[in-house]
Amino acid sequence: MNIVICVKQVPDTETKIRVKDGQVDHSETKYVVNPYDEYAIEEGLRIKERMGEGTITLVSMGPERAKDALKSGLAVGAEEAIHLTDEAFEGSDPYATALILSKALQKLDYDIIFCGKQGVDEDHAQVGIILSELLDIPHVSVVTKLEISDDGKSILAHREVEGGHEVVEAPLPAVITAQKGLNEPRYASIKGIMAVKKKVIPEWNAEEIGVETTSVGLEAAKVSFVEVSLPPERESGKVFAEDPVQDAIKVAHLLRDEAKIL
Amino acid sequence: MFNPSLSDEQQALRELARRFARNEIAPIAAEADRIEEYPWDLVEKAHAIGLINVTVPEDCGGAGLGYFEDCLIAEELAAGCAGVYSSFVASTLGLTPLNIAASPEQMERLMKPFCAEPALAAFCLTEPGAGSDVSSVRTRARRDGDSYFLNGTKRFITNGGVARLYTVTATLDPELRHRGLVVLVVPSGSPGLTVGKKEEKMGQRAGDTREVIFEDVRVPVENLLGEEGDGFRLVMQTLDKIRAEVAAAAVGVARAAMEAALGYAKEREQFGRTIASFQAIQFKLADMAIKVEASRLLVWQAAWLADQGLRNSYESAIAKCFAADSAMEITTEAVQIFGGYGYVKEYPVEKYMRDAKLLQIYEGTNEIQRLVIARSMLK
Numbered sequence: 001m002n003i004v005i006c007v008k009q010v011p012d013t014e015t016k017i018r019v020k021d022g023q024v025d026h027s028e029t030k031y032v033v034n035p036y037d038e039y040a041i042e043e044g045l046r047i048k049e050r051m052g053e054g055t056i057t058l059v060s061m062g063p064e065r066a067k068d069a070l071k072s073g074l075a076v077g078a079e080e081a082i083h084l085t086d087e088a089f090e091g092s093d094p095y096a097t098a099l100i101l102s103k104a105l106q107k108l109d110y111d112i113i114f115c116g117k118q119g120v121d122e123d124h125a126q127v128g129i130i131l132s133e134l135l136d137i138p139h140v141s142v143v144t145k146l147e148i149s150d151d152g153k154s155i156l157a158h159r160e161v162e163g164g165h166e167v168v169e170a171p172l173p174a175v176i177t178a179q180k181g182l183n184e185p186r187y188a189s190i191k192g193i194m195a196v197k198k199k200v201i202p203e204w205n206a207e208e209i210g211v212e213t214t215s216v217g218l219e220a221a222k223v224s225f226v227e228v229s230l231p232p233e234r235e236s237g238k239v240f241a242e243d244p245v246q247d248a249i250k251v252a253h254l255l256r257d258e259a260k261i262l
Numbered sequence: 263m264f265n266p267s268l269s270d271e272q273q274a275l276r277e278l279a280r281r282f283a284r285n286e287i288a289p290i291a292a293e294a295d296r297i298e299e300y301p302w303d304l305v306e307k308a309h310a311i312g313l314i315n316v317t318v319p320e321d322c323g324g325a326g327l328g329y330f331e332d333c334l335i336a337e338e339l340a341a342g343c344a345g346v347y348s349s350f351v352a353s354t355l356g357l358t359p360l361n362i363a364a365s366p367e368q369m370e371r372l373m374k375p376f377c378a379e380p381a382l383a384a385f386c387l388t389e390p391g392a393g394s395d396v397s398s399v400r401t402r403a404r405r406d407g408d409s410y411f412l413n414g415t416k417r418f419i420t421n422g423g424v425a426r427l428y429t430v431t432a433t434l435d436p437e438l439r440h441r442g443l444v445v446l447v448v449p450s451g452s453p454g455l456t457v458g459k460k461e462e463k464m465g466q467r468a469g470d471t472r473e474v475i476f477e478d479v480r481v482p483v484e485n486l487l488g489e490e491g492d493g494f495r496l497v498m499q500t501l502d503k504i505r506a507e508v509a510a511a512a513v514g515v516a517r518a519a520m521e522a523a524l525g526y527a528k529e530r531e532q533f534g535r536t537i538a539s540f541q542a543i544q545f546k547l548a549d550m551a552i553k554v555e556a557s558r559l560l561v562w563q564a565a566w567l568a569d570q571g572l573r574n575s576y577e578s579a580i581a582k583c584f585a586a587d588s589a590m591e592i593t594t595e596a597v598q599i600f601g602g603y604g605y606v607k608e609y610p611v612e613k614y615m616r617d618a619k620l621l622q623i624y625e626g627t628n629e630i631q632r633l634v635i636a637r638s639m640l641k
Contacts, residue, residue: 068270071270071274072274075274075278186311187278187281187282187311188274188278188311189310189311189312190275190278190311190312190313190316190325190327191312191325193271193274193275193278194271194325194326194327196270196271196274197270197271
């Protein structure tokens with residue numbers, strides 16, 4: 001089974017976000033593999049282990065530093081990694097990103113494609129789904145449990161929906177977007193880390209995958225950022241400590257009239 | 263040339279160890295300290311990803327890494343819990359005489375099966391009357407045909423009760439002093455090998471520290487490392503190799519205490535402002551950073567020398583001494599910054615302080631390290 005996993009490099013969730021000149025200042029950002037993509041990678045590894053065969057190929061679009069995300073995935077057990085990188089890709093919105101990925105994927109054999117359900121940086125939660133449309137294959141998003149049929153031709157996926165679970169059957173190939181709970185990602189092994197050194201990560205640019213540079217990147221973006229700002233600082237709380245009865249009345253009034261939550 | 267910038271692999275190794283320490287070790291550290299119980303499942307988890315037996319050659323089931331990488335991992339794991347980590351380093355210590363002196367046959371027979379499963383080793387040197395003074399070892403190894411018979415008691419043996427393999431320093435004849443020493447490999451379960459009660463320690467309480475008692479324990483001559491009389495040199499080489507790793511663990515404890523103190527100082531308010539805004543606290547924090555950074559570079563230098571196959575007794579003694587003393591100072595100051603909260607077990611800093619004390623004592627007291635340094639200067 002050929003398993004392809006789309007990986008995004010995102011700022012570590014512990015990174016302190018700063019805004020400078022109307023943009024997020026990434027000068028001190030530490031980058032990690034998108035946590036939802038870690039579930040995707042783990043699921044790929046488990047499928048391969050369960051079926052006793054298969055190849056896992058990681059694909060990531062991003063600048064030079066995105067290679068580190070691919071290396072992290074190789075260190076946990078993926079066989080191959082491809083880096084989609086081109087100056088023209090910079091600033092791509094979810095549609096353009098999916099377009100680039102779809103072009104690259106057309107050059108690969110795939111039976112199942114995994115993405116994280118969303119990147120934890122800009123939280124669009126769109127790329128996996130658009131990708132499936134562009135490849136004209138089904139997708140199942142926000143998956144928490146996945147079974148593959150014995151003949152390897154279809155899947156049974158449990159997905160989270162408001163207030164419950166939905167169980168969906170789909171033929172393969174299909175795109176699955178991974179939700180927390182799908183599995184518990186393993187650690188890289190020391191052997192895996194040391195073996196990465198010997199692996200070559202090919203770089204594919206716009207020409208290589210046959211994508212028009214005018215249809216991707218910042219210029220072609222269908223989505224643009226109008227403004228970036230930090231959430232307002234939380235105001236300090238009010239303390240009521242005089243008379244319990246009078247305080248309770250005061251609090252009730254404030255909750256109704258000021259906070260408007262009663 | 264010594265280069266203090268890390269390669270991609272070294273950074274990834276450090277990141278892996280840091281993640282393991284944060285997710286697996288730190289959350290159970292306080293409880294393991296309280297109940298004095300070794301969290302064995304951590305050995306299994308660490309074994310599965312290769313965080314133990316790090317310096318054992320790959321063809322024997324280890325990771326085949328250098329002492330430098332070993333030190334990167336040591337700092338991270340010890341930052342999670344020094345007690346848990348000491349079991350790992352004590353195991354590496356137990357395996358190091360094999361790494362140095364075992365024949366290919368011994369590596370195949372003794373090391374390979376050991377590394378194949380989650381297991382710890384123990385280094386049995388210290389005795390009631392011998393510690394820093396290695397040549398005073400009184401545990402006897404009596405040769406009889408193709409066997410040695412071991413008799414004696416070892417003291418303060420880390421992993422004493424949980425080890426699968428013991429590397430034991432014994433004497434063929436106490437009159438011969440250091441020339442009479444041998445190092446023998448003794449598997450657990452050997453008839454006559456028993457352990458005493460677990461020591462109740464001030465810090466590093468997760469670790470299993472005990473007396474190990476040998477009563478007519480038969481050890482085949484094939485388990486002798488090197489030649490008869492090689493023991494002293496082998497013990498000294500082993501301690502030289504491991505010293506940097508112990509120093510790295512000290513950096514880990516110190517860094518954990520510094521990070522806790524920094525976090526607390528930025529949150530704790532007094533007189534309407536955070537205590538981090540007071541110069542008295544800022545100076546303490548700055549002193550911590552100075553010592554942590556300096557200790558780490560000393561550790562890296564000593565480990566780098568070991569990897570080059572160069573003698574590092576002087577440099578590793580300086581690293582161990584400075585890092586352990588710094589850890590003691592930093593953890594003490596961390597408790598001070600936390601004030602009353604630092605003195606209670608609700609916060610981790612009092613544990614760091616108790617854990618740090620042992621770093622000045624074991625693996626060659628800091629006094630012995632100073633002797634090594636001074637002798638090297640006066641030579």
